[in-house]
Amino acid sequence: ETGVTQTPRHLVMGMTNKKSLKCEQHLGHNAMYWYKQSAKKPLELMFVYSLEERVENNSVPSRFSPECPNSSHLFLHLHTLQPEDSALYLCASSQSTSGAETQYFGPGTRLLVL
Amino acid sequence: SQQGEEDPQALSIQEGENATMNCSYKTSINNLQWYRQNSGRGLVHLILIRSNEREKHSGRLRVTLDTSKKSSSLLITASRAADTASYFCATDEGSNYKLTFGKGTLLTVNP
Numbered sequence: 001e002t003g004v005t006q007t008p009r010h011l012v013m014g015m016t017n018k019k020s021l022k023c024e025q026h027l028g029h030n031a032m033y034w035y036k037q038s039a040k041k042p043l044e045l046m047f048v049y050s051l052e053e054r055v056e057n058n059s060v061p062s063r064f065s066p067e068c069p070n071s072s073h074l075f076l077h078l079h080t081l082q083p084e085d086s087a088l089y090l091c092a093s094s095q096s097t098s099g100a101e102t103q104y105f106g107p108g109t110r111l112l113v114l
Numbered sequence: 115s116q117q118g119e120e121d122p123q124a125l126s127i128q129e130g131e132n133a134t135m136n137c138s139y140k141t142s143i144n145n146l147q148w149y150r151q152n153s154g155r156g157l158v159h160l161i162l163i164r165s166n167e168r169e170k171h172s173g174r175l176r177v178t179l180d181t182s183k184k185s186s187s188l189l190i191t192a193s194r195a196a197d198t199a200s201y202f203c204a205t206d207e208g209s210n211y212k213l214t215f216g217k218g219t220l221l222t223v224n225p
Contacts, residue, residue, distance in 0.1 A: 043215035100145050105156030
């Protein structure tokens with residue numbers, strides 16, 4: 001285990017549903033990330049939080065809404081998703097947002113949008 | 115252009131053989147990292163090599179970095195079936211905090 005947990009592990013939702021993904025890190029890190037991993041595509045960085053402030057929003061559609069209430073928790077709120085949003089969503093954390101830092105990943109949430 | 119492109123896309127070997135995966139990138143970097151991902155799981159950090167380092171070892175892993183060629187290689191010696199996974203390189207983009215990942219190499223080690 002990497003010290004980063006994600007729930008749920010699997011999620012099936014319709015295009016009109018609203019759901020949230022949760023990530024928690026037990027490492028005392030100050031930076032947290034959301035990534036999207038689709039088949040045959042590189043890992044895509046979605047959001048970066050540093051000390052609970054969003055420092056990166058990588059041109060992500062507004063149907064994805066992140067929330068970072070404290071440095072240990074990160075949420076990704078989902079609404080009105082499209083089938084092409086089906087993917088593995090990975091959360092990661094690191095000590096800081098320095099590019100030299102190792103990132104620790106959670107196991108991911110496998111999302112299927114019908 | 116995509117940073118951190120791995121080569122080959124897929125590699126199949128027998129247990130006990132060595133596996134070599136390569137990564138190329140296009141701009142200057144401060145460090146390069148290798149990660150491993152078991153099917154449908156999160157990524158696990160393997161090793162980080164800084165731009166002023168040429169080689170680094172960790173157990174059965176050996177990573178080299180050639181900044182003049184903008185390339186890195188990951189060598190897994192005496193492979194085991196449990197090494198079956200996708201391997202990704204990731205580069206930083208200089209002064210900012212992003213890690214940019216390649217598409218990965220899928221390694222299959224046959225028992």
